[in-house]
Amino acid sequence: MKKQLLALALAGMMALSLAGCGSSSSSSSSSTSTTAAAASGETEAAAEAGEAAASDVELPKKIEMQVPASAGGGTDVVARALSSYINSNSDSNTTVVNNTDGSGVVAMETVRTGKADGSELLFFHTSMCIKTATGVYEHTGHEDFKVIGAATPTNKGGYILVTPAGDITDVDSFVEAAKAAGGNMMIGVETGGSSHIMAGMLSKALGIELKYVEAGADTDKLTALVGGSINCALVNANQAKQYIEAGKVNAIACFSATDEGGRNDILPDVPSFAEQGYDGCVYGTYFYILANPEMDDATAQAILALFDAAAKDPDTAAILESAGMGMEFVPYEDAQPAMQAQQESLNVVCEELGLSK
Numbered sequence: 001m002k003k004q005l006l007a008l009a010l011a012g013m014m015a016l017s018l019a020g021c022g023s024s025s026s027s028s029s030s031s032t033s034t035t036a037a038a039a040s041g042e043t044e045a046a047a048e049a050g051e052a053a054a055s056d057v058e059l060p061k062k063i064e065m066q067v068p069a070s071a072g073g074g075t076d077v078v079a080r081a082l083s084s085y086i087n088s089n090s091d092s093n094t095t096v097v098n099n100t101d102g103s104g105v106v107a108m109e110t111v112r113t114g115k116a117d118g119s120e121l122l123f124f125h126t127s128m129c130i131k132t133a134t135g136v137y138e139h140t141g142h143e144d145f146k147v148i149g150a151a152t153p154t155n156k157g158g159y160i161l162v163t164p165a166g167d168i169t170d171v172d173s174f175v176e177a178a179k180a181a182g183g184n185m186m187i188g189v190e191t192g193g194s195s196h197i198m199a200g201m202l203s204k205a206l207g208i209e210l211k212y213v214e215a216g217a218d219t220d221k222l223t224a225l226v227g228g229s230i231n232c233a234l235v236n237a238n239q240a241k242q243y244i245e246a247g248k249v250n251a252i253a254c255f256s257a258t259d260e261g262g263r264n265d266i267l268p269d270v271p272s273f274a275e276q277g278y279d280g281c282v283y284g285t286y287f288y289i290l291a292n293p294e295m296d297d298a299t300a301q302a303i304l305a306l307f308d309a310a311a312k313d314p315d316t317a318a319i320l321e322s323a324g325m326g327m328e329f330v331p332y333e334d335a336q337p338a339m340q341a342q343q344e345s346l347n348v349v350c351e352e353l354g355l356s357k
Helices: 010-021 030-055 074-089 101-112 127-133 171-180 194-206 218-227 237-245 297-312 314-322 332-353
Strands: 062-067 093-098 120-125 146-151 158-162 185-189 210-214 232-236 250-254 287-291
Touching: 062 074, 062 101, 074 093, 074 120, 074 237, 074 297, 074 314, 101 120, 101 127, 101 287, 120 127, 127 194, 127 332, 146 297, 146 332, 158 171, 158 194, 158 218, 158 237, 171 250, 185 194, 185 218, 194 210, 194 232, 194 332, 218 232, 218 237, 232 237, 237 250, 287 297, 297 314, 297 332
Parallel strands: 062 093, 062 120, 185 210, 185 232
Antiparallel strands: 120 287, 146 287, 158 232, 158 250
């Protein structure tokens, strides 16, 4: 009898955290309504004042964007698409720097301790919160950085990949093989990254013991898998596609982007865990733009305006959608609370999975 996957609907929690940022409760009391209306008016006025100030900000001519991901990967594709729009539609020229040293910690520290004038930015995603929750990184994004922007969850689910050789063809046979290996099935992960969390979910929920092997970014995991250094790996759709089409690896299931299940648009022929009788295997991602904590609000809002315009640009949006990463930035005032809510949720998840240090 199949065991269900651990119902850690991270994407749902993330969406709820964002919804909570912009909601307010109603009251039958006229005085309460008046107070709420006044508060709302003050918030809107403050936002308008901030936007006006941001429009007067002159951003640096050169902006270095630290991206803790390998060139050619999904995160890199997003960063470069946004960067290209900004370079063509503003007076600033952004340069994407792929910096994976120290599992991304070097890139994060470069920005946290760098300049606060907008010339040094960090473009990363949920993995940063995971690195904090698992002890890989000692700082938190919402406390130790200026949170400039947060983009809503993307259509990005991890895939369990194996080599064509062998008898693993679906989730059932994967579970059988893992149990037969007696804890020696090696799964490639990036320590403190999304794949680490998803591997922990699988191990705990399926009642199997997996041997976590540090394999780096997705491109490195694929190389290790094809080379026989590991038995399986969790890789995003964009990186997995070319290897699957080349017949080098097989995908047996994907994590869904929402708790309703469903396949990833990039590889629509690969069934989700839910379709194979394993409910609750959900993972969603936020993208974040961060800077030195001393950055002023006007500069931060001016930078967000550029990225927001880029994400809404039809040509750029088409590139993002084709990569399964269409996005929409939340209002500036909601970005920091959203990241804090996600960090707190992931702290709990990692603790339950025994991944916290």
